[in-house]
Amino acid sequence: AIRDSLTSAEEALRAAQQSFEQTERVLARQRTLNQQGMISTQALEDAEVRRNAAQSELAAARARVVTARQQVTRTEIRAPFDGVVSERKISVGDTVQIGRELIKVIDPASMRFEGQISADRLGELKLGQPVAFRINGLGDTEFRGKLARIDASANATTRQVEVIAEFDDRSKAPQVAGLYAEGRVESADRRALVLAEGSIQRQGDTAFVWKVDGSQLKKV
Structure with missing residues (x-):
């Protein structure tokens, strides 16, 4: 009208x-x-x-x-930032009272990954470490980020420590909040030898491979 x-x-x-x-x-x-x-x-x-x-x-x-x-x-409601409407709590024709929550808007730049890590691994964590994670519902897309916060205390019941990681490329962050995700913190790099599975031999609980040493074979 x-x-x-x-x-x-x-x-x-x-x-x-x-x-x-x-x-x-x-x-x-x-x-x-x-x-x-x-x-x-x-x-x-x-x-x-x-x-x-x-x-x-x-x-x-x-x-x-x-x-x-x-x-x-006065009928237009403008957010102070560009974002995505995540929830609408009114419909066309509703009467709006002062102080009523109308919609929720998410700033994609504020999206972050929140997770829990066992307190036993706390000593391996430090701010700025790379984090890789996948989000349920978004296929096999892997997102990259860095640890931005590590809680100073663990949950008394679960013995888990909450951590927060920020996206490296915020423009590629998902525009839907509240999704489940699984991630891993790259706490250290180690040099390792990669072997074909068929080359590994087992005797009881012992695993070994044969190594050519000059003209001899040695079990290592």
């Missing part, structure tokens, strides 16, 4: 503008005819009265448009 009022006010403004321009043209002709003695002074004054009335109506129409536009502006 408010936008309809604006449309009506704009249409009335266009009509008032046309009416004013018409009375201006008539007044100009009446002045010329009056100077030539072809019409009376009263006719000229009548034309001036009609022009003044049209001018007043034009000013009033402009004021109504300004008011209508202000009312439309």
Whole structure:
């Protein structure tokens, strides 16, 4: 209804503008005819009265448009940042009271990964360590980040420590909050020998491989 009022006010403004321009043209002709003695002074004054009335109506129409536009502006809710609407708690036509929560907007740049790590591994963690994680529902896409916070205390029940990782590339962060994810912290790099599974031999609980040492085979 408010936008309809604006449309009506704009249409009335266009009509008032046309009416004013018409009375201006008539007044100009009446002045010329009056100077030539072809019409009376009263006719000229009548034309001036009609022009003044049209001018007043034009000013009033402009004021109504300004008011209508202000009312439309008040129907728009703008977040102070670019984001994604994650939850809407109102519907079209609802009456909104002061202080009522209307919608929730998520800033993609604020998205982060929150996880728990066993307190036994706390000594391996430090801020800035790389983190890789996958998010349920987003396939095999792997996201990269870095540890931004490590809680100073563990949960008394689970003995888990909460950690927070920020995305390396925030522009690629998911735009849906509250999803489950699994991640791993890259706490250290170690050099290791990669062997084909078939080369590993077992005797009871012992695993070994054969190594060529000169002209001999050695079990290692």
